Structures are given as structure tokens and as C-alpha cells.
Amino acid sequence: MGNADFSTSDLEAGLFADNRLLPISSDDLRRVKTPDLPAHLARLCETKLLTPEEEVETFRRMNFLRFKANELRLELKSQTQIQSAKSRTTKSAVEKNRATNGxxxxxxxxxxxxxxxxxxxLVKSNMRLVISIVKKFVNSHNAFDDLLSDGIVALMRAVDKFDVALGFRFSTYATQVVRRNSYRRVMENQKERQRITLSVHDSGVDISDEHRASGMSEIRWEALRGRLSSMLDxxxxxxKLIVRARFSLGGHRRVQTLQKLADRLGVSKERIRQLEKRALDKLRDMADVSPIPESDL
Structure with a gap:
């Protein structure tokens, strides 16, 4: 339902007949148990799945409230401009305007x-959907916690963009959004691993054990390994710790999640993500500025 429908129909009486913006019925707020999930995931999935009718009603209420807020915002802006344009305003009028604006x-x-x-x-009632999608993308290089956090953000965007007037279930739309987001994240991670593992991708040299065993000389291998070590230093x-842990370099045999590193360093997961991006940007710049000449290999 678009904004034009909100402004031309008497929806407010129908949506909020009792003048309450939020429901207070325990039936509206009831939780469901999810014994098949770990405790921390079960808490995310406590909100019951909405019926088709409840889903439509919830979207209509959310959109109507946003529409009314925007309508008032525009009205306030217009009134403020009118008040500012008046050259003479009495003290009582100023106080009245201030009270009205407040x-x-x-x-x-x-x-x-x-x-x-x-x-x-809407977000909480669809958490189980996100979990069921992102777990299919989990592997040694893509941690469940990271994919889940990204999937939840994608779900939030889906709620904001969904047009309930189209007539199909939100889960149909959300599934496509979350799946595309997870696939894009996996592909981005793969590209990052390739860049950092090669470290000198512009030289076109592969430093994997497989290529070493199939003909890479010891001198060539040591030169590449030394260059990577020098760049990390x-x-x-x-x-350095974050890059080694996130890409299984050095003594790290398994990829560590953002949350594990955040706990280890005593910072937020988002801060770890920022530090990782900054480190990878530095390494790319180093490789771009000074690739290894073939003569040195």
C-alpha cells in the first residue's frame, strides 16, 4: 500500500481503533521454544512466525506510522519556515510556536x-529463515557468526524495502535477499584470500604448495615467502595478528572468526572488521608499489 493510499483512506481508525500504537495483548508478544538450536541462537528465534494475515497487518502498521511521521516532519518544516519569514512576532506567539513545535x-x-x-x-519472526540460509554457506573460510550477522543486516534491509501490496509472502522476498547477500560475502572473502595469500598478485606468481611441488624452485619459493613476511612485518x-588469524597464516592452522578475535583483543567485532580491512588495503598498496621482479625469482 503506497503513501497515496494512506492519505486518501481512513486507515488510522482501522489500524489503531483503540488509539494504541502498540499491542499489549500477551498473545501478540508470545514466544516459542526452539530446543533444536543452541541457547544463543534459540534466543534469536523466540518470536513466533507470523501468519500471513499478521504479517500484512504488521507491515501496514509499520508503513503507516512512518508515513504519518514523515507527514508531520514536512508540516513542521513548513511551519518553521513560515515562522522564520515573519519579521515581527510577539513573545506569546513565539512561546506558542515553541510549544507546538515541541x-x-x-x-x-x-x-x-x-x-x-x-x-x-518482522525481523525477529524471520530469524530462523536467516539461520537456515546462511548455514549452507559456512565452510572453513566463512564463519557462521560472520555470515549470520551479515544476513541479519540484509534481512533488515529487506523489511524496509518490501512492498506488501504486491501480494506475496515476505519470506519469498527475504530468502532471495539474504541468499544473494551471503553469496556475495563468500565471493568477496574468496577474492580477499586470493589477494593476501598471493600477496604479489600482480606478478602472476602462485605460492601454493601445489605449485611449489610441481616445479617452483627453492629460491623462488623462499623469495615469495620472504616478501610476504616482510610485508606483514x-x-x-x-x-598482523588479525591477518594471520583470519587467513590461517603462520602458526594459525584454522581461520578465526571476527568474534573470537574481538574477545581476544577486547574490542568490538566491528572494530576487528575495520582493522582487517585496513591491513588488507595496506598489503595491496605494498604489492602494487613494489611487485617482485621475475629476475629476483
Whole structure:
């Protein structure tokens, strides 16, 4: 249902007949048990799956609340411009305008908080869908926790973009969005691994054990290994640790997740992601500026 429908029909009376923006019925807020999942995942999946009717109603309420908030925001902007244009305004008029504007701002905030409640309900009720999708992409290089966090962000975007007026279930749309997002993340990770493992990708040299065994000389191998070690040494301590742990280099035999590194270094998972990106950017710049000449191999 588009904005035009909101403005021309008497939806507010139908959607919020009791003048409550949020439901208070325990039936609306009931939880479901998920014994087949670990505790930390079960908590994510506590919200019951919505029926088709509940899903449509929830989307309509969320969209209507956002529409009304935006309508008030535009009205407030217009009133502010009119008030500013007036050269003479009495003190009482100023106070009245301030009170009116304050009420409007509080009303906008209230509407948006209510809209976010319905948005969260839609997200939480579809958590099990995200888990079922991303676990199919998990492997030694793509940790479940990382894929899940990205999948949840993709689900949130799907809720914001979904058009309930099209008439099909949200899960149909969300499945495609989350699946595409997971596939893109896996492909990006694969490209990053290739860049960092080769480290001198512009030289076109492969430093894998397979290529070494099939004809790479000891001198050539040592030159590449030394170059990679030298480049890593130019990173700061945290960057070096993160790159080695994330790409199974050095003494790291298994890829470590962002969360494990965050716990180890005492920072947030997002900070680890930022440090990893910064380190990879530095390594790419090093390889671009000074590739290994063939004569040195």
C-alpha cells in the first residue's frame, strides 16, 4: 500500500481503533521454544512466525506510522519556515510556536519508535529463515557468526524495502535477499584470500604448495615467502595478528572468526572488521608499489 493510499483512506481508525500504537495483548508478544538450536541462537528465534494475515497487518502498521511521521516532519518544516519569514512576532506567539513545535517533535519520535517496534517484530519472526540460509554457506573460510550477522543486516534491509501490496509472502522476498547477500560475502572473502595469500598478485606468481611441488624452485619459493613476511612485518601488531588469524597464516592452522578475535583483543567485532580491512588495503598498496621482479625469482 503506497503513501497515496494512506492519505486518501481512513486507515488510522482501522489500524489503531483503540488509539494504541502498540499491542499489549500477551498473545501478540508470545514466544516459542526452539530446543533444536543452541541457547544463543534459540534466543534469536523466540518470536513466533507470523501468519500471513499478521504479517500484512504488521507491515501496514509499520508503513503507516512512518508515513504519518514523515507527514508531520514536512508540516513542521513548513511551519518553521513560515515562522522564520515573519519579521515581527510577539513573545506569546513565539512561546506558542515553541510549544507546538515541541509537541510535534515528540509525536514524530513516538510514531517512529512504534514503527521500529513493528519492524523489529518482522525481523525477529524471520530469524530462523536467516539461520537456515546462511548455514549452507559456512565452510572453513566463512564463519557462521560472520555470515549470520551479515544476513541479519540484509534481512533488515529487506523489511524496509518490501512492498506488501504486491501480494506475496515476505519470506519469498527475504530468502532471495539474504541468499544473494551471503553469496556475495563468500565471493568477496574468496577474492580477499586470493589477494593476501598471493600477496604479489600482480606478478602472476602462485605460492601454493601445489605449485611449489610441481616445479617452483627453492629460491623462488623462499623469495615469495620472504616478501610476504616482510610485508606483514610492516603492519602494526594488531593488524598482523588479525591477518594471520583470519587467513590461517603462520602458526594459525584454522581461520578465526571476527568474534573470537574481538574477545581476544577486547574490542568490538566491528572494530576487528575495520582493522582487517585496513591491513588488507595496506598489503595491496605494498604489492602494487613494489611487485617482485621475475629476475629476483
Amino acid at each position: 509537541w510535534t517533535v515528540r509525536r514524530i519520535e513516538s510514531l517512529l519508535r512504534a514503527a521500529d517496534w513493528y519492524r523489529d517484530r 610492516r603492519l602494526d601488531r594488531r593488524e
